[in-house]
Amino acid sequence: MQVQLEEQHSAVQEYVTFSVADQVFCLRINQIREIRRWSPVTILPHAPHYVLGVMNLRGAVIPIYDLASRLGLARSDASERDVVIVVNLDGNLLGLLAEAVSEIISINPEEIQDTPSVDSRDTMEFIQGIISKNDQMIRIVNLNAVGFPDKDEV
Amino acid sequence: MSSSIQDTFFEECEELLEAIDEGLTAIDDGNWDGETVNAVFRAVHSIKGGAGAFGLDKLVGFAHTFETVFDGLRSENQKLDGKLAQLLLRASDNLSDLVVEARGGKPADPETHGAVTNELQAYLEAEGLGEEVDLSDFQPMVLDLGFTDDQPSQASFLIRFRPHATLYDSGNEPLFLFQALAELGEIDVTLDESRLPKLESFDHEEAYLSWEIRLTTDKSEAVVDSVFEFVHGLCDLEISEEVAGSKEDPGLDTSVDASSVKDNSSEHTKQSSNTSTPNAKASAKPDAKAANSTLRVDLERVDRLINTVGELIINHSMLAQQIHNLDVDDLRAVENELEAFKSLAREIQECVMAIRAQPVKPLFQRMARIVREASAATGKVTRLVTEGDATEVDKTVIERLTDPMTHILRNAVDHGIEKPEARLAAGKSEDGEIRLTASHRSGSVSIEIRDDGAGLNREKIREIAVEKNLIPRDADLSDSEIDSLLFLPGFSTASEVSNLSGRGVGMDVVRNSVMALGGRITISSTPGAGTVFTIILPLTMAVMDGMVVSVADQTMVVPITSIIETIRATEGAVHCLGPKENMLSVRGSFVPIFDVAQVLGLRAESRDPLNAVFLLVETQMGGCGALAVDTIHDQRQVVIKSLDGVCGETAGVAAATILGDGKIAMILDPESILAEAPAAKALA
Structure with missing residues (x-):
């Protein structure tokens, strides 16, 4: 009994939920390095539309993506109230612009549902799965798809 | 066996291989004397000795054969001709392959190894030195850490010496005895005054003192004892030999190991090659090298220091900006100190960068080998001349230049240098010449590769470019534009793939690797007289002087090295040419204007050139352009932050930097801005 409980416990993963273009998304907590307030970025010339620019994170130059724009939602106008979620992607840091970070939730793997089949190829690619919680749909962001754009897309 | 000793051996090997190469090149040039041969012999010998200690039999075997050849040359019984010199050069190449193999790298080509070994053997037999090559004669000496008694090694004696009062009576003085001991070796004297009584009971005729002396010497106990010959019976004397290493860890320390390796090996060859005097030199040489006061430091530590x-420099500029913003009347004192801070920081930085700087010599020597191999493969005779070997370049640059330079040199031999008959027919000397020159040039390093071959076949280049749809058939190209076609991706002139240069790697890869180092490569060619490749690299990879400018509300930095002058346009200085192009008149000549904001896609509309400030820039190709920016702020030193991993290659932008206010600014690449714009025009 004890063992079973522990096993169950270890399978539970913590996710950080946040909102982008009025939709709720989440990322596994260990993918996130830190969360910062938005501050104006430096424009990166000839960058794709979803790249807002670069910012200085303690001496490192990191790119900031507009997550809404990346996911094909309405492009957000970054403001002081927004946050930047700094994630670690294979050793490279990347900042994702989000409207607000809400909470940390613990999720059992069984609770994760496959992304329902939809027309949009982008959506299928960027959303790894969904979680239903308190009548809300929480979308799990596929960080690899977001972080590494296809060659032809650029 | 500690692997760190082995690492040291391999590091030494690199230096030794360099020395061998250097000597052999001198021999090949005919510019040598007996000392050159000796130097090479010593280097080969040291490699053999070290390899023997680590049980690297294959390396030992080859080094021995190689060394035997030199032994013959050294005794001056043999003549050294060009053919032999070539053989020796190939042998040295093979030796360096074997070292790589022993180190766990790429295995040496067994065919080459066999061929070279056989040729060396054949030579030795022909010269009557054959019996020396018998390898069974050479037993690799495995490092023995226990010191054997028959070796004249250092011994340590512990001497307890307590003089009686009578010793002083007869006029003896302990100090003189100690001085005599000091002449035998190193002494460490400890005074034991424990028997010294209180002053009131002190008898001035009594002897209270005793000494303990630790003597390290190569003399025997009898010799030590003889020092006390005249005081026997007048003192308590005890001489005992301490067993070496008994006090310390039996493993001993590295330096002892290394020296014993050398001793053992040179000792051994004395028996096998019957020549004793130069062997003494062979063992003396590495020791002299050890005295050279250099320090091997982990590269990572240096990099951390550089970062x-x-x-620190970023921090300085932040501080300067903060102070500047302060609303205080008299800041002069603070600003003076800040200026001093800046120059100190700059000095530290220069020192640190100098640690990474390395002469290009090893790179050039590696290139000599490439030329040799390429010449042998194509049946051409090519001589490599190097100049400016001592020019120092960042270590990373040297490492990353190897591949591009190899490619250029192979091409030069394969396509550039003509066959001997063709050269003679063209009225040139039979031997081709490739000249490698390194030099410092106003804040950058220039490396030039010049061959005296046939030059580029422009018609053929053009034809191929048209065939491969790289340029339109009717394109009107200048000579230098045609030459630059070589750098286009997908261009390869070899109509048949030769196993030398045509291996799918084009000149575009060469150009990309040079550009990745922040450098440029240019090509120029004169038909019949040869081709010159010039690689221009930045001196440092981390910091540069830049001019801070504003472009469409963004702060950007332009490298100072590319700016010739800054110009504010006056009425009548800007002239339209065609529908969109603007030209700036600079003292009678017209220079095309590039609106930076437009080129970078930050602003769609071209602005009124009269409100702009122009930076007159020159490219390495000799092109000129005027970059239009909004305002110029100041000039300062900026730290280069690579954009690798942030985004792909961005046209017009070289890297980024962090300004005093913590914001990031793009560092512009004038060359690519100038290159970008005409290309866009040509397409439109």
């Missing part, structure tokens, strides 16, 4: 100094 930290970079942060």
Whole structure:
């Protein structure tokens, strides 16, 4: 009994939920390095539309993506109230612009549902799965798809 | 066996291989004397000795054969001709392959190894030195850490010496005895005054003192004892030999190991090659090298230091900006100190960068080998001349230049240099010449590769470019534009793939690797007289002087090295040419204007050139352009932050930097801005 409980416990993963273009998304907590307030970025010339620019994170130059724009939602106008979620992607840091970070939730793997089949190829690619919680749909962001754009897309 | 000793051996090997190469090149040039041969012999010998200690039999075997050849040359019984010199050069190449193999790298080509070994053997037999090559004669000496008694090694004696009062009576003085001991070796004297009584009971005729002396010497116990010959019976004397290493860890320390390796090996060859005097030199040489006061430091530590100094400089500019913003009347004193801080930081930085700087000599020597191999494969005779070997370049640059330079040199031999008959027919000397020159040039390093071959076949280049749809058939190209076609991706002139240069790697790869180092490569060619490749690299990879400018509300930095002058346009200085192009008149000549904001896609509309400030820039190709920016702020030193991993290659932008206010600014690449714009025009 004890063992079973522990096993169950270890399978539970913590996710950080946040909102982008009025939709709720989440990322596994260990993918996130830190969360910062938005501050104006430096424009990166000839960058794709979803790249807002670069910012200085303690001496490192990191790119900031507009997550809404990346996911094909309405492009957000970054403001002081927004946050930047700094994630670690294979050793490279990347900042994702989000409207607000809400909470940390613990999720059992069984609770994760496959992304329902939809027309949009982008959506299928960027959303790894969904979680239903308190009548809300929480979308799990596929960080690899977001972080590494296809060659032809650029 | 500690692997760190082995690492040291391999590091030494690199230096030794360099020395061998250097000597052999001198021999090949006919510019040598007996000392040159000796130097090479010693280097080969040291490699053999070290390899023997680590049980690297294959390396030992080859080094021995190689060394035997030199032994013959050294005794001056043999003549050294060009053919032999070539053989020796190939042998040295093979030796360096074997070292790589022994180190766990790429295995040496067994065919080459066999061929070279056989040729060396054949030579030795022909010269009557054959019996020396018998390898069974050479037993690799495995490092023995226990010191054997028959070796004249250092011994340590512990001497307890307590003089009686009578010793002083007869006029003896302990100090003189100690001085005599000091002449035998190193002594360490400890005074034991424990028997000294209180002053009131002190008898001035009594002897209270005793000494303990530790003597390290190569003399025997009898010799030590003889020092006390005249005081026997007048003192308590005890001489005992301490067993070496008994006090310390039996493993001993590295330096002892290394020296014993050398001793053992030179000792051994004395028996096998029957020449004793030069062997003494062979063992003396590495020791002299050890005295050279250099320090091997982990590269990572140096890099950390460089980064930290970079942060220090950023920090300085932040501080300067903060102070500047303060609303205080008299800041002069603070600003003076700040200026001093800046120059100190700059000095530290220069020192740190100098640690990474390395002469290009090893790179050039590696290239000599490439030329040799390429010449042998194509049946051409090519001589490599190097100049400016001592020019120092960042270590990373040297490492990353190897591949591009190899490619250029192979091409030069394969396509550039003509066959001997063709050269003679063209009225040139039979031997082709490739000249490698390194030099410092106003804040950058220039490396030139010049061959005296046939030059580029422009018609053929053009034809191929048209065939491969790289240029339109009717394109009107200048000579230098045609030459630059070589750098286009997908261009390869070899109509048949030769196993030498045509291996799918084009000149575009060469150009990309040079550009990745922040450098440029240019080509120029004169038909019949040869081709010159010029690689221009930045001196440092971390910091540069830049001019801070504003472009469409963004702060950007332009490298100072590319700016010739700054110009504010006056009425009548800007002239339209065609529908969109503007030209700036600079003292009678017209220079095309590039609106930076437009080129970078930050602003769609071209602005009124009269409100702009122009930076007159020159490219390495000799092109000129005027970059239009909004305002110029100041000039300062900036730390280069690579954009690798942030985004792909961005046209017009070289890297980024962090300004005093903590914001990031793009560092512009004038060359690519100038290159970008005409290309866009040509397409439109």
